[in-house]
Amino acid sequence: MNKFKYYFIVLVTSLSLFSCSKDNAIQTEVIREYSTQYTTDLATIEEYLKTTYFTVVNHPGFADDQDIIITKIPTGGTQASIWSYLNNTSFPKLLSRDVKLHDITYKIYYLVLREGTGDKPTNVDGVLASYRGDYLTKVAATTTTAASLTVTQFEESKNPQSFFSLTNTIIGWSEIFPQFKKGTYTANADGTVSYSGFGAGVMFLPSGVAYYASGSGSIPSYSPLVFSFKLYEIQRLDQDSDGIPSYLEDLNGDGYMYDFRNTINYPTAIASNSDDTDADGIPNYLDVDDDGDNYTTKLEIKDPISGLSIPFATIPDCSGNTTNSARIKKHLDKNCH
Numbered sequence: 001m002n003k004f005k006y007y008f009i010v011l012v013t014s015l016s017l018f019s020c021s022k023d024n025a026i027q028t029e030v031i032r033e034y035s036t037q038y039t040t041d042l043a044t045i046e047e048y049l050k051t052t053y054f055t056v057v058n059h060p061g062f063a064d065d066q067d068i069i070i071t072k073i074p075t076g077g078t079q080a081s082i083w084s085y086l087n088n089t090s091f092p093k094l095l096s097r098d099v100k101l102h103d104i105t106y107k108i109y110y111l112v113l114r115e116g117t118g119d120k121p122t123n124v125d126g127v128l129a130s131y132r133g134d135y136l137t138k139v140a141a142t143t144t145t146a147a148s149l150t151v152t153q154f155e156e157s158k159n160p161q162s163f164f165s166l167t168n169t170i171i172g173w174s175e176i177f178p179q180f181k182k183g184t185y186t187a188n189a190d191g192t193v194s195y196s197g198f199g200a201g202v203m204f205l206p207s208g209v210a211y212y213a214s215g216s217g218s219i220p221s222y223s224p225l226v227f228s229f230k231l232y233e234i235q236r237l238d239q240d241s242d243g244i245p246s247y248l249e250d251l252n253g254d255g256y257m258y259d260f261r262n263t264i265n266y267p268t269a270i271a272s273n274s275d276d277t278d279a280d281g282i283p284n285y286l287d288v289d290d291d292g293d294n295y296t297t298k299l300e301i302k303d304p305i306s307g308l309s310i311p312f313a314t315i316p317d318c319s320g321n322t323t324n325s326a327r328i329k330k331h332l333d334k335n336c337h
């Protein structure tokens with residue numbers, strides 16, 4: 001899941017190599033315009049949603065709970081399409097999220113089978129999730145063949161053993177997992193783990209928020225991806241090691257933090273970042289001095305009497321102890337309403 005960050009380097013390298021070549025026989029495909037490819041991908045995804053149905057296993061406490069099978073509606077079939085769940089009032093429901101990236105706004109559809117019962121990750125936290133990935137291939141009609149939309153499985157992970165940091169995955173994962181909550185789990189005598197109440201769903205990703213031009217492994221270039229997943233557990237991360245977990249540096253509390261200094265994702269400069277207290281362009285979750293007062297945040301979290309740094313876990317709960325520093329109060333104010 002971490003190739004996304006590298007393909008630009010690979011592509012730029014290969015393009016520059018080829019441009020030095022005198023051999024005109026070597027041709028490289030110019031990377032497609034994001035906006036054009038997005039339009040194509042969105043049409044493919046919407047066709048997929050309108051021509052398939054799903055069945056879900058309800059088997060609480062067992063490994064197959066919330067397993068989903070997506071099947072093409074046969075000719076004359078009366079099954080309800082995934083699309084018919086769009087903005088459904090009860091679960092399952094098909095929702096969409098708008099994501100501004102590459103100077104366009106991606107609409108990312110996701111199917112919520114179950115929200116989950118615990119905490120949500122932010123887009124910079126870690127997730128422990130089982131998943132299955134498929135890519136979609138749309139082939140246009142020719143004079144001799146009909147158009148086709150095929151689905152190919154490329155990966156499945158049923159028993160995840162480690163966390164993925166959402167900062168290292170494809171962007172689609174970091175955008176959609178924060179819409180789900182984790183569940184609970186118990187260790188069994190035989191060493192297995194039983195998960196309950198976890199969030200479960202399916203995300204339908206345009207290639208621009210997946211592997212785009214590079215593809216990955218068996219995934220061809222410009223493939224829209226479909227991931228079904230179960231969110232078992234989350235891991236709070238502290239990207240700037242300032243002692244405040246990143247999820248508490250999400251100033252506007254929307255569950256998402258962005259670094260607009262990334263010119264690949266944000267080709268046109270974005271003037272303000274609602275998660276950047278001192279407006280220096282470095283969002284709080286990456287800024288060791290969030291308020292720009294030249295005292296690192298880490299040193300500002302201290303017990304006012306002993307002067308010792310307070311481990312984050314000991315910061316008082318929402319019952320109202322506000323005798324600590326203003327910064328801690330600020331965090332309480334933000335998280336206790």
Ligand SMILES: [Ca+2]
Nearest residue numbers: 238240242244
């Ligand atoms: Ca931090």
Ligand SMILES: [Ca+2]
Nearest residue numbers: 254256257275
């Ligand atoms: Ca935010």
Ligand SMILES: [Ca+2]
Nearest residue numbers: 278280282287
């Ligand atoms: Ca800042």
Ligand SMILES: [Ca+2]
Nearest residue numbers: 242284287288
């Ligand atoms: Ca910070």
